[in-house]
Amino acid sequence: MIKVAILGYGIVGSGVAEVLRENAKNITENAGQDIVVEKILDVRDFEDSPDAKLITKDPDEIFENRDIRIIVETIGGAGIAYEFTKRALASGKSVVTSNKELVATHGPELLQLAKDHKVSYMFEASVGGGIPIIRPIQQCLAANRITGILGILNGTTNYILTKMRLEGKDFSDALKEAQLNGYAEANPTADIEGHDSCRKIAILSSLSYGEMVDYRKISTVGITKISLIDMKYAERLGRIIKLLAMSRKYEEGVYARVSPVMLPVKHSLANVEDVFNGIIVRGNAVGDAMFYGKGAGKLPTASAVVADIIDIVKHHEITKMMVWKLPVTNNVLDIRDFESFWFVRLEVSDKQAALEYVEKTIGNVSVVTLKGYEQELAFTTSMANEGFLLQAIHGFEGKKGIRQLISLIRLY
Amino acid sequence: MIKVAILGYGIVGSGVAEVLRENAKNITENAGQDIVVEKILDVRDFEDSPDAKLITKDPDEIFENRDIRIIVETIGGAGIAYEFTKRALASGKSVVTSNKELVATHGPELLQLAKDHKVSYMFEASVGGGIPIIRPIQQCLAANRITGILGILNGTTNYILTKMRLEGKDFSDALKEAQLNGYAEANPTADIEGHDSCRKIAILSSLSYGEMVDYRKISTVGITKISLIDMKYAERLGRIIKLLAMSRKYEEGVYARVSPVMLPVKHSLANVEDVFNGIIVRGNAVGDAMFYGKGAGKLPTASAVVADIIDIVKHHEITKMMVWKLPVTNNVLDIRDFESFWFVRLEVSDKQAALEYVEKTIGNVSVVTLKGYEQELAFTTSMANEGFLLQAIHGFEGKKGIRQLISLIRLY
Numbered sequence: 001m002i003k004v005a006i007l008g009y010g011i012v013g014s015g016v017a018e019v020l021r022e023n024a025k026n027i028t029e030n031a032g033q034d035i036v037v038e039k040i041l042d043v044r045d046f047e048d049s050p051d052a053k054l055i056t057k058d059p060d061e062i063f064e065n066r067d068i069r070i071i072v073e074t075i076g077g078a079g080i081a082y083e084f085t086k087r088a089l090a091s092g093k094s095v096v097t098s099n100k101e102l103v104a105t106h107g108p109e110l111l112q113l114a115k116d117h118k119v120s121y122m123f124e125a126s127v128g129g130g131i132p133i134i135r136p137i138q139q140c141l142a143a144n145r146i147t148g149i150l151g152i153l154n155g156t157t158n159y160i161l162t163k164m165r166l167e168g169k170d171f172s173d174a175l176k177e178a179q180l181n182g183y184a185e186a187n188p189t190a191d192i193e194g195h196d197s198c199r200k201i202a203i204l205s206s207l208s209y210g211e212m213v214d215y216r217k218i219s220t221v222g223i224t225k226i227s228l229i230d231m232k233y234a235e236r237l238g239r240i241i242k243l244l245a246m247s248r249k250y251e252e253g254v255y256a257r258v259s260p261v262m263l264p265v266k267h268s269l270a271n272v273e274d275v276f277n278g279i280i281v282r283g284n285a286v287g288d289a290m291f292y293g294k295g296a297g298k299l300p301t302a303s304a305v306v307a308d309i310i311d312i313v314k315h316h317e318i319t320k321m322m323v324w325k326l327p328v329t330n331n332v333l334d335i336r337d338f339e340s341f342w343f344v345r346l347e348v349s350d351k352q353a354a355l356e357y358v359e360k361t362i363g364n365v366s367v368v369t370l371k372g373y374e375q376e377l378a379f380t381t382s383m384a385n386e387g388f389l390l391q392a393i394h395g396f397e398g399k400k401g402i403r404q405l406i407s408l409i410r411l412y
Numbered sequence: 413m414i415k416v417a418i419l420g421y422g423i424v425g426s427g428v429a430e431v432l433r434e435n436a437k438n439i440t441e442n443a444g445q446d447i448v449v450e451k452i453l454d455v456r457d458f459e460d461s462p463d464a465k466l467i468t469k470d471p472d473e474i475f476e477n478r479d480i481r482i483i484v485e486t487i488g489g490a491g492i493a494y495e496f497t498k499r500a501l502a503s504g505k506s507v508v509t510s511n512k513e514l515v516a517t518h519g520p521e522l523l524q525l526a527k528d529h530k531v532s533y534m535f536e537a538s539v540g541g542g543i544p545i546i547r548p549i550q551q552c553l554a555a556n557r558i559t560g561i562l563g564i565l566n567g568t569t570n571y572i573l574t575k576m577r578l579e580g581k582d583f584s585d586a587l588k589e590a591q592l593n594g595y596a597e598a599n600p601t602a603d604i605e606g607h608d609s610c611r612k613i614a615i616l617s618s619l620s621y622g623e624m625v626d627y628r629k630i631s632t633v634g635i636t637k638i639s640l641i642d643m644k645y646a647e648r649l650g651r652i653i654k655l656l657a658m659s660r661k662y663e664e665g666v667y668a669r670v671s672p673v674m675l676p677v678k679h680s681l682a683n684v685e686d687v688f689n690g691i692i693v694r695g696n697a698v699g700d701a702m703f704y705g706k707g708a709g710k711l712p713t714a715s716a717v718v719a720d721i722i723d724i725v726k727h728h729e730i731t732k733m734m735v736w737k738l739p740v741t742n743n744v745l746d747i748r749d750f751e752s753f754w755f756v757r758l759e760v761s762d763k764q765a766a767l768e769y770v771e772k773t774i775g776n777v778s779v780v781t782l783k784g785y786e787q788e789l790a791f792t793t794s795m796a797n798e799g800f801l802l803q804a805i806h807g808f809e810g811k812k813g814i815r816q817l818i819s820l821i822r823l824y
Contacts, residue, residue, distance in 0.1 A: 019555050019697050029622065030554040124552065130698035132544070132552030139551075140536065140544030142442040143431050143718030210441065268704070271683060285431050285715035286542035289705035292680070293698065303697035306555030315727060 002031070002313050003038040005062040007084055008075035009046060009055065012098050012125070015302030016072050017051050020309075027306065031313040035306075038068050063087055070309055073097040078105045089113045089121060096308040098125035098301050104199035104215045107206060108324045122308035127153065127200045128277050130300025131293040135307075137207055137281060144283025146208040148248040153200040155275035155295040156184045156191040157223050157243045162273045165231050165240065171224065183275055183296070193222035194243060194258040201245035205256055208281070209249045211325040213256060217332035221259040230407050233343065233370055233378055234262045240270045241409065253331040255338060261412045262343055336387030343368075343409045344393055345378045350401030355379075357400040362392045377402075380411060414443070414725050415450040417474040419496055420487035421458060421467065424510050424537070427714030428484050429463050432721075439718065443725040447718075450480050475499055482721055485509040490517045501525045501533060508720040510537035510713050516611035516627045519618060520736045534720035539565065539612045540689050542712025543705040547719075549619055549693060556695025558620040560660040565612040567687035567707040568596045568603040569635050569655045574685045577643050577652065583636065595687055595708070605634035606655065606670040613657035617668055620693070621661045623737040625668060629744035633671040642819050645755065645782055645790055646674045652682045653821065665743040667750060673824045674755055748799030755780075755821045756805055758789045762813030767791075769812040774804045789814075792823060 004020075006013045017037050020027065028034050039062050040054045049055075062068055071088040075081040078101050085102065088095050090113065097103065102110075103123045114121035124134045137146065152158050156178055163174040175192065178184035190196045202215035223243050234241050239262040247256035263270050268290055272278035277295025282288050294300045344365075348354040354377050358365060365379040381389060396402045416432075418425045429449050432439065440446050451474050452466045461467075474480055483500040487493040490513050497514065500507050502525065509515065514522075515535045526533035536546045549558065564570050568590055575586040587604065590596035602608045614627035635655050646653050651674040659668035675682050680702055684690035689707030692700050706712045756777075760766040766789050770777060777791040793801060808814045 023555060023557055023697065026557045027555055130695075131701050132548040135552050136544040136548055139723060140547050140716070140719050142722045143435060143439055143715040145435055145438050268683070271680070283542075283715065285435065285711040285718075287706050287709075287712055289543050289703070291701070291703060293701035297699075299697040300699055303555040303695065304552070306697075307552050310554045311551060 001034040001036055002070065003036055003068045004070040004072060004309060005039040005041065005068045006037060006072040006074060007041045007062070007081070008073070009040050009042040009044070009049070009051070010074060010076070011298050012301050012305065013040070013072065013074035014049070014051070015298035016074065016305050019299060019302045019306045021050070027310060031310045033313065035309060035313060038065065059084065063091055069093060070312055071095045072305055072309070073099055074305070075099070076101065078102045082106055085110055085121070086113060089117055089119055092117050092119055094120040094122070094312045096122045096305050096312070098123070098305055100126040100196070100199045100203060104202045107203065108212050108326050111324060120312050122312065123203070124308050125301045125304035127203055128279060128291065128293070129155070129295045129297060130304045131277060131279070131291050131295060132304075133204070133279055133291050134207060136289075136291065137204065141281060141283050141286060141289070144285045146249065146281060146283050148246070148282040149201065149204050149208060149279065150244065150246040150269070151201070151279035152242055152269055152272050152277050153245045153279065153295065154191055154197045154243060155277060156188065157197070158272065158277070159183050159275045160192070161223060161226070161241060161243065164226070164228060168228060170228055171226060192224055194220040197243060197245040197258045201247055201256060201258060204279070205247040205254055206324045209254060211327050211331060213247065213254050213332060214330070217330060219257045219259070219335050223260050225407070226260055226409070227407070229370070229373065230345070230409060233345070233368055236368055236370055237262060237343070237380070238265055239263055239411075240265055242269060242272070244269070244412070250333065253333045255333050255335060257335050259410050261410045263412050267412070336385075336390065338386055339383050340386040340389065341383045341411045342381045342389060342393070343378070343407070343411055344381065345376055345406040346396060347403040347406055348375075348377045348401050349403055351375075351377050353401035357402065358396065361396075362389060376406065413446040413448055414482065415448055415480045416482040416484060416721060417451040417453065417480045418449060418484040418486060419453045419474070419493070420485070421452050421454040421456070421461070421463070422486060422488070423710050424713050424717065425452070425484065425486035426461070426463070427710035428486065428717050431711060431714045431718045433462070439722060443722045445725065447721060447725060450477065471496065475503055481505060482724055483507045484717055484721070485511060486717070487511070488513065490514045494518055497522055497533070498525060501529055501531055504529050504531055506532040506534070506724045508534045508717050508724070510535070510717055512538040512608070512611045512615060516614045519615065520624050520738050523736060532724050534724065535615070536720050537713045537716035539615055540691060540703065541567070541706055541708045542716045543689060543691070543703050543707060544716075545616070545691055545703050546619060548701075548703065549616065553693060553695050553698060553701070556697045558661065558693060558695050560658070560694040561613065561616050561620060561691065562656065562658040562681070563613070563691035564654055564681055564684050564689050565609045565657045565691065565707065566603055566655060567689060568600065569609070570684065570689070571595050571687045572604070573635060573638070573653060573655065576638070576640060580640060582640055583638060604636055606632040609655060609657040609670045613659055613668060613670060616691070617659040617666055618736045621666060623739050623743060625659065625666050625744060626742070629742060631669045631671070631747050635672050637819070638672055638821070639819070641782070641785065642757070642821060645757070645780055648780055648782055649674060649755070649792065650677055651675055651823070652677055654681060654684070656681070656824070662745065665745045667745050667747060669747050671822050673822045675824050679824070748797075748802070750798055751795050752798040752801065753795045753823045754793045754801060754805070755819070755823055756791055756793065757818040758808060759815040759818055760787070760789045760813050761815055763787070763789050765813035769814065770808065773808075774801060788818065
């Protein structure tokens with residue numbers, strides 16, 4: 001029998017206890033022995049919970065109990081969770097987590113600490129909720145050189161964008177609905193500003209390319225400026241707006257970004273709707289492999305945590321060898337050095353003069369017209385150097401017949 | 413350094429040698445040591461191959477070489493491959509294969525033999541080519557009770573159906589094109605009659621439900637009777653015809669089948685085109701997780717074989733514990749005992765009399781009309797007991813204004 005402790009009895013933490021209880025029979029069969037929750041650490045009381053008698057407020061009861069071999073960290077953040085994780089690993093306990101912030105921030109140090117103490121630090125649940133993605137990249141695609149990742153990694157923003165597009169709700173109404181349905185937190189900043197997607201693409205990239213990709217260096221734009229009119233223009237272009245996270249490995253470093261993108265409707269990720277996530281991994285032998293499913297939620301995420309626990313129980317003699325090298329210098333490339341193309345909307349006083357100025361500055365564009373919005377100038381650019389394009393587009397304001405920039409959205 | 417031998421230098425076998433050579437740097441990093449091909453067994457000569465000097469015609473050179481720790485079996489079939497696999501496992505060598513026929517037929521015996529000799533028998537490449545699916549089911553979803561699997565598991569038939577639908581080619585022309593492009597074999601029976609899909613759903617089901625599901629008991633229908641006119645009717649119904657393999661786990665046993673199905677265009681699998689495979693696995697905690705990618709091809713399949721090799725190298729102290737129980741009695745349920753609904757086309761002499769007879773016999777139906785085919789009677793049935801429905805429909809021929817049955821396709 002293997003004893004585990006859970007740190008943090010929130011949504012995921014209580015889900016882990018529930019999955020271990022409800023699926024005990026299957027889990028015991030798969031792991032080869034029983035897995036039992038011995039203690040749960042939380043500062044709150046949960047008198048009505050089925051796990052009430054396991055809850056303690058004293059961390060020592062967990063860290064000094066040598067029978068507890070595996071710690072589930074579902075506290076979140078990089079504060080106390082970081083301290084507890086270091087303490088657990090240093091005392092020879094394996095740690096399993098869903099905490100993407102901690103993994104993205106201190107992954108290399110914690111993986112090394114685990115290795116030094118011959119235990120494991122695992123985080124399948126940190127990306128894609130219950131969708132298997134970390135282990136497939138690490139094991140199933142181990143014979144591949146992974147060259148790129150492209151994905152919808154945040155369910156909250158995908159839900160909001162889906163509601164906007166299909167039900168004509170504007171951003172703030174769609175956000176409120178997401179909050180009412182428990183898909184967005186009271187403070188939704190990390191989701192809607194793209195920070196959550198950014199941490200996840202950093203984790204997947206670090207894992208895929210074998211060296212830490214610092215999430216703080218990844219260009220990140222959220223969805224707060226996306227309007228219903230932008231969505232109508234996208235439809236006119238045969239496209240759908242999605243918040244995409246992506247990275248590509250080059251000899252010189254890693255290209256990575258998070259941004260809203262107008263994606264052709266035929267693209268595999270265009271059909272990923274609601275709170276679902278979709279992740280495409282490109283390997284030099286396998287080609288594109290796509291993983292799809294609910295990217296969040298109590299039981300899906302908890303089931304990913306428990307899969308990691310089972311893995312540790314089955315392979316307890318072996319340290320997981322995954323270690324990300326720390327790059328010697330910054331390995332995240334400046335995306336402005338690459339080519340891209342864009343959808344642009346300008347408020348204009350003289351459409352003809354504005355168009356002439358635009359084409360003189362950035363070359364030929366394709367004008368897009370939308371019924372009811374004939375007075376503005378909307379167009380898609382040709383492919384060109386991103387730094388040049390963005391600087392030129394931001395410089396349009398106040399020039400020949402141009403009042404201001406309304407929208408600027410990346411094309412794919 | 414780990415030495416491996418490859419049995420059978422065909423498409424997959426030579427791909428394994430190529431992947432081990434081309435991606436050597438990544439593979440060594442992931443596995444923790446070099447993996448080198450020591451010998452290749454084949455009865456043919458390959459003088460121009462980069463692996464020519466490794467090829468032998470004498471199996472003893474491989475089986476009696478104690479330095480060779482892992483055998484890659486890419487011979488195919490359940491004849492000599494079966495003998496070689498038993499010999500390898502019994503002599504303490506792990507075996508990795510892409511041979512679905514052998515796994516579906518002798519899986520439990522070979523897994524047990526591997527366990528007895530403390531080695532591994534692994535077959536990620538037997539289903540879904542390079543798409544990670546065996547390991548995700550076995551490890552990532554280990555905390556779930558898996559309740560169902562639904563998938564497009566055969567790339568050849570999916571390619572043929574895609575060509576028919578999008579390019580208006582009839583079945584035999586689309587098949588010829590698939591053969592020209594190397595997507596179908598000279599003898600395409602195993603693919604087009606559904607046998608290949610059947611073996612794969614048997615393997616996935618055995619793995620997911622923990623007990624052997626005998627492929628010989630799975631109801632299997634291929635795509636040879638699907639016509640372009642059926643596809644036009646499907647389009648009229650907002651559906652697409654796909655060859656689907658599926659299974660569901662019930663208390664009493666396993667429901668499993670392979671058949672052409674008219675799938676709503678909105679279904680996740682409806683967009684899986686060409687030689688791609690898509691597999692949806694339903695777990696009681698994770699919900700639906702979908703895996704998608706190229707289901708066949710030299711390098712994708714080879715990369716899955718090599719992933720298994722790396723796994724064995726990393727975990728060589730541990731026998732993979734996966735064992736399928738042999739069911740005490742037949743565990744495959746009779747699909748005629750379940751409910752289903754169907755699309756039916758009848759050649760008729762008196763449409764009104766025919767329709768009256770049909771509705772008198774099987775209850776209300778929804779008539780479907782297609783321009784140019786007004787003289788025939790086409791309809792979809794209500795949901796009803798499959799045994800009753802099929803018997804009734806096959807009994808229509810020669811009755812009141814009905815000449816014969818033209819098409820009978822399952823709805824989903």
